[in-house]
Amino acid sequence: MSCDCEDGCTPEWQADITQGESFKFSVEMQDDAGVAVNITGATVTFTLKRNFDATATLTLTDGSGITTTGATGKVDGVISAAQTADLRGTYVGSVKIVLAGGETTIVPGQFTICRSA
Numbered sequence: 001m002s003c004d005c006e007d008g009c010t011p012e013w014q015a016d017i018t019q020g021e022s023f024k025f026s027v028e029m030q031d032d033a034g035v036a037v038n039i040t041g042a043t044v045t046f047t048l049k050r051n052f053d054a055t056a057t058l059t060l061t062d063g064s065g066i067t068t069t070g071a072t073g074k075v076d077g078v079i080s081a082a083q084t085a086d087l088r089g090t091y092v093g094s095v096k097i098v099l100a101g102g103e104t105t106i107v108p109g110q111f112t113i114c115r116s117a
Contacts, residue, residue: 007082010107011092011105011109011110012107012109013107013110014109014110014111014112015110015111015112016110016111016112016113016114017079017084017086017112017113017114018038018084018113018114018116019085019086019087019088019113019115019116020081020084020085020116021084021113021116022078022079022080022081022084023078023079023111024076024077024078024079024083024117025046025076025079025095026072026076026077027038027075027077027095027107028072028074028075029073029074029075029086029097029113030073035073036043036073036074037069037070037073037099038047038070038071038072038073039070039073039075040070040100040110041062041070041099041100042068042070042097042098042100043061043062043097043098044061044062044066044068044075044095044096044098045059045061045095045096046058046059046060046061046065046066046077046093046094046095046096047059047060047093047094047096048053048079048087048091048092048111049091049092049093050090050091050092050093051107052092052094053061053084053091054116055102057087058079058083060077060078060079064103065077065079066077066078068087075095075097076090076096080087080108082115084113087113087115088113088115089112089113089114090111090112090113091110092100092108092109092110092111093108093109093110093111093112094106094107094108094109095107095109102105
């Protein structure tokens, strides 16, 4: 699944971040009935880009900015203060979860990174 929010996709989350400050986010995978999807063994990445077709400005992976709790389907991420220090403007981000069986889910988000005061 791929989505370009400039072409009508609604981001599932939006955030305003100040340059030089860290930002924490969480995503919980659930099925249509609202039951947690077990993501044990999944490959999880977060990318931050100017648009969905651009090269990633920032990538986080499991163990490097991303922590997963398999049985509960929870993904926690941290974009560090150092990683936001040189960023400014509007970006799209996405959490990509590829389950062991190959099923892929992409959770899009939109970020505005503002100059520090």
